[in-house]
Amino acid sequence: MAQLVGLIVSEDEAFKKHIERLLRSGAIPVSVIDDRLPREGTPPDLVIVDTRGDASSAMSNIERLRARAQGAGIFAVALTTDPDLILQSMRAGANEFFTWPPAEEAFHGAVRRTAGRRETTQGAGPVATTLVFFGAKGGAGTTTVSVNCGVELSRLSKRSIVIVDLKPGLGEVALFLGVRPRYSLLDAIDNLHRLDREFLRELVIKHKSGLEILAGSDQFDRPGAADGGAIEELFRLLARQYEYILVDAGSQINSCTVAALYTADTMFLVANPDVPSVRNAQRLLDRVRQLGACGERVRVLLNRAAEPYPIPPKQIEGALGHPIHHTFPSDYKTVSAALNSGVPLALTGNSDIAAQFDRFTRRILDPTAEAPSAQPARRVRPALERLASLW
Numbered sequence: 001m002a003q004l005v006g007l008i009v010s011e012d013e014a015f016k017k018h019i020e021r022l023l024r025s026g027a028i029p030v031s032v033i034d035d036r037l038p039r040e041g042t043p044p045d046l047v048i049v050d051t052r053g054d055a056s057s058a059m060s061n062i063e064r065l066r067a068r069a070q071g072a073g074i075f076a077v078a079l080t081t082d083p084d085l086i087l088q089s090m091r092a093g094a095n096e097f098f099t100w101p102p103a104e105e106a107f108h109g110a111v112r113r114t115a116g117r118r119e120t121t122q123g124a125g126p127v128a129t130t131l132v133f134f135g136a137k138g139g140a141g142t143t144t145v146s147v148n149c150g151v152e153l154s155r156l157s158k159r160s161i162v163i164v165d166l167k168p169g170l171g172e173v174a175l176f177l178g179v180r181p182r183y184s185l186l187d188a189i190d191n192l193h194r195l196d197r198e199f200l201r202e203l204v205i206k207h208k209s210g211l212e213i214l215a216g217s218d219q220f221d222r223p224g225a226a227d228g229g230a231i232e233e234l235f236r237l238l239a240r241q242y243e244y245i246l247v248d249a250g251s252q253i254n255s256c257t258v259a260a261l262y263t264a265d266t267m268f269l270v271a272n273p274d275v276p277s278v279r280n281a282q283r284l285l286d287r288v289r290q291l292g293a294c295g296e297r298v299r300v301l302l303n304r305a306a307e308p309y310p311i312p313p314k315q316i317e318g319a320l321g322h323p324i325h326h327t328f329p330s331d332y333k334t335v336s337a338a339l340n341s342g343v344p345l346a347l348t349g350n351s352d353i354a355a356q357f358d359r360f361t362r363r364i365l366d367p368t369a370e371a372p373s374a375q376p377a378r379r380v381r382p383a384l385e386r387l388a389s390l391w
């Protein structure tokens with residue numbers, strides 16, 4: 001699905017906050033750009049103009065924006081349904097008209113119409129799908145799952161795919177893939193002004209499966225709190241060059257991982273069937289809801305699943321309020337052999353875990369594909385009681 005670039009034009013911070021939250025909470029990912037920053041490269045797909053104050057300056061804003069972004073959906077927001085103002089807004093170039101505060105359903109409907117229009121008019125260019133992998137805790141297998149999914153996706157689809165290692169301080173994506181990068185994500189975000197197709201080609205390193213890698217930082221404190229805006233811009237640029245963007249987001253919520261979550265078409269939350277994973281996963285899901293990111297995009301992945309389950313899968317689903325989308329078995333020998341040789345599972349031959357990556361990836365390519373049968377649930381009381389006492 002396409003990610004839209006949204007621009008909010010208003011002097012009122014409360015208006016900006018409210019609209020940004022609305023944009024972030026819909027089923028279609030929208031990244032919000034700031035009008036104060038000079039931007040030649042990224043014309044918005046969606047512009048929301050506050051017409052509640054000085055109507056004539058709002059109308060000239062709409063005209064100016066219409067000239068700059070011809071295919072954009074422009075939404076005018078007014079205090080009342082004044083027929084004169086509606087007419088003026090439409091003449092200036094607005095596509096939709098809302099009274100403040102906009103009704104959520106109607107607003108999301110207008111965003112969907114804009115996305116649909118954009119897909120028909122820009123059908124030729126790549127329309128990136130962004131998949132963000134987030135760990136319920138360190139060691140849950142986020143890097144293992146994202147890297148193997150990337151290789152499998154590349155092998156099965158032959159599409160242009162990049163994996164971005166967002167972890168601050170020595171990410172492991174390149175290591176897992178057995179490649180030695182010369183550049184990292186920091187080179188990209190520190191040179192955004194000249195980050196075009198050619199420059200990007202220099203920064204990424206290609207794996208033999210065809211998967212391209214934007215390697216992790218080599219500085220312990222970066223990407224940090226100050227880099228969130230640059231990371232969001234980086235994703236917008238990558239979306240124009242790749243068909244799939246995979247992100248290893250680690251397991252810490254910070255401004256950079258939030259930028260990735262906002263951009264995501266799907267957020268895969270990687271958890272193990274144990275007490276810390278489930279407790280942290282529930283907290284993370286609460287945080288995602290607080291941030292206003294759409295919960296419909298979350299998919300729970302259960303990694304290192306082995307009988308007997310410390311917590312039965314049904315119980316995990318109940319605690320998280322989300323079904324388990326896919327389960328990967330525990331197979332330390334196969335996973336660590338692949339890791340130590342730098343050859344991902346998808347390329348190592350027959351094993352149940354490699355077969356699960358194949359099925360998982362086929363479901364990404366074709367979401368209507370059949371879901372795997374659920375793992376048998378076995379009840380183990382002590383772990384459940386411990387879990388209950390933690391809430």
Ligand SMILES: Nc1ncnc2c1ncn2[C@@H]1O[C@H](COP(=O)(O)OP(=O)(O)O)[C@@H](O)[C@H]1O
Nearest residue numbers: 135138139140141142143144304329330331332
């Ligand atoms: N399904 C699995 N079965 C057994 N071991 C696994 C599995 N997935 C990951 N591991 C192992 O767990 C460790 C942590 O995995 P990693 O992907 O680095 O986690 P994270 O990125 O969440 O910190 C690694 O040693 C890896 O080999």
Ligand SMILES: [Mg+2]
Nearest residue numbers: 142143172250
């Ligand atoms: Mg990792």
